[in-house]
Amino acid sequence: MIPRHQRILFIFLLVASLAMGAVLWLLRQHAHQRLLAGQDSAPTSAPAVAPAEQAILLMASDSDGSILTQLHSLPLSADAGARARAVLGKLLDLYAAPDAAHHVPGGASSVLQVFLLPAPEITGAVPAAGKTKIADSRNVVAVSRESRANPPAAPSQYAPQAGPLLAVVNLTGSFAANHPSGIETEMLTVLSICGTLRANLPRVTQVRFLVDGQQRATLAGHADLTRTYLTGDAVPSNEAHP
Amino acid sequence: MVLDAAHGGDDTGGRLANNQLEKSFTLALSVRLRSLLVARGIPVVTTRDSDAAVDPVKRAEIANRAQAQACLSLHASESGSGIYLFASSLAPAAPARFPAWKTAQAAAVMRSLKLAGVINSALLHAGMSVTLSRTSLPAMDSMTCPAVAVEIAPEQNHETAAGLDDKDYQARVAAALAAALLEWRTDAGRTEARP
Numbered sequence: 001m002i003p004r005h006q007r008i009l010f011i012f013l014l015v016a017s018l019a020m021g022a023v024l025w026l027l028r029q030h031a032h033q034r035l036l037a038g039q040d041s042a043p044t045s046a047p048a049v050a051p052a053e054q055a056i057l058l059m060a061s062d063s064d065g066s067i068l069t070q071l072h073s074l075p076l077s078a079d080a081g082a083r084a085r086a087v088l089g090k091l092l093d094l095y096a097a098p099d100a101a102h103h104v105p106g107g108a109s110s111v112l113q114v115f116l117l118p119a120p121e122i123t124g125a126v127p128a129a130g131k132t133k134i135a136d137s138r139n140v141v142a143v144s145r146e147s148r149a150n151p152p153a154a155p156s157q158y159a160p161q162a163g164p165l166l167a168v169v170n171l172t173g174s175f176a177a178n179h180p181s182g183i184e185t186e187m188l189t190v191l192s193i194c195g196t197l198r199a200n201l202p203r204v205t206q207v208r209f210l211v212d213g214q215q216r217a218t219l220a221g222h223a224d225l226t227r228t229y230l231t232g233d234a235v236p237s238n239e240a241h242p
Numbered sequence: 243m244v245l246d247a248a249h250g251g252d253d254t255g256g257r258l259a260n261n262q263l264e265k266s267f268t269l270a271l272s273v274r275l276r277s278l279l280v281a282r283g284i285p286v287v288t289t290r291d292s293d294a295a296v297d298p299v300k301r302a303e304i305a306n307r308a309q310a311q312a313c314l315s316l317h318a319s320e321s322g323s324g325i326y327l328f329a330s331s332l333a334p335a336a337p338a339r340f341p342a343w344k345t346a347q348a349a350a351v352m353r354s355l356k357l358a359g360v361i362n363s364a365l366l367h368a369g370m371s372v373t374l375s376r377t378s379l380p381a382m383d384s385m386t387c388p389a390v391a392v393e394i395a396p397e398q399n400h401e402t403a404a405g406l407d408d409k410d411y412q413a414r415v416a417a418a419l420a421a422a423l424l425e426w427r428t429d430a431g432r433t434e435a436r437p
Contacts, residue, residue, distance in 0.1 A: 064320070065322060065375065117339075126348040180319070181319060182320070182322070183379070184321060187375070187377050217380065220256075221253065222379065227378055
């Protein structure tokens with residue numbers, strides 16, 4: 001014979017268990033509803049795609065040591081840092097092509113970052129040098145690097161809003177390791193990078209280089225990467241359209 | 243004269259035709275050029291005579307200690323064609339009593355450009371194609387002498403084609419450089435003798 005108080009306790013515990021089971025089932029249903037609502041991945045607004053703009057690339061040629069401008073249509077971000085990385089990526093993509101006039105392996109992934117900082121006033125900076133080609137016939141063909149008027153770059157949320165800029169270009173170690181060795185070929189790469197930055201971001205007046213985030217003595221044994229390069233006279237005035 | 247054979251030791255420089263290393267090519271050219279200059283009575287100081295690593299600071303120290311009339315930095319590359327002559331891209335500056343180490347060449351840039359012109363004339367006279375340019379090289383920018391970097395690439399013009407392993411091409415380049423340095427020295431002597 002079960003005592004009365006034990007029967008009452010048993011019934012109470014049974015009812016409590018059923019009630020807790022019901023509450024758990026309701027909570028589970030609510031959680032499931034919330035999960036389903038969060039997984040609604042139907043697009044409700046179009047992604048923001050940067051409009052294609054005309055980017056000016058300064059393309060080097062090993063055959064005659066020239067650097068000429070080319071216009072390419074690229075989707076460019078409004079952010080100046082992303083814009084700089086995009087144009088340099090395109091430049092290095094073109095250099096990585098097997099039939100490039102200035103072949104450098106690596107491509108766009110060789111540019112890790114481009115940082116834009118207020119340009120300090122410096123002494124001993126190296127101007128991006130002019131070049132003179134003297135052919136066998138002793139004709140002199142000067143490739144001028146006069147500054148040209150360019151559309152102003154869009155303001156960046158990261159770059160300073162006014163004044164000249166220092167661009168710090170962080171390249172990959174594999175790019176430097178695979179770059180052809182030679183004063184001329186290394187300087188062509190450095191000058192075309194400086195000129196391309198200047199042509200697309202006119203406020204960039206100085207350029208410094210890092211490799212894998214570290215300062216490196218030379219690009220591939222010759223071009224000095226410890227110095228600040230001035231971009232003021234690195235842009236040719238004559239354009240070669242693609 | 244100071245002859246600076248680029249690279250050496252672990253720093254092999256570029257890889258040239260037939261697996262030759264740039265450091266070996268520049269050393270061979272330095273030895274050949276030294277012989278030609280000494281035969282003409284021109285004293286020569288070299289930054290290295292063997293396959294030894296010499297850092298840029300040491301090269302500039304050797305050149306500045308020699309107080310040379312001219313300094314040639316010798317390089318080679320498979321890229322491009324003909325001979326490339328580079329003067330420092332530093333802006334010319336007035337001579338200072340204590341010039342900054344990294345920009346010591348600034349006071350000699352104008353004379354370096356003249357030296358490049360003399361070498362250019364000699365190379366053109368020898369029938370080679372020449373490209374004049376300016377660059378920033380750590381060792382050269384610290385030299386106080388008139389300094390020019392010479393980069394030799396394969397000859398590929400409409401008349402002749404010669405690789406870097408062509409002995410005749412090497413000899414012609416060395417002879418033209420020796421002739422240029424002799425002329426430079428003679429001109430410098432005339433300038434000093436002038437009242």
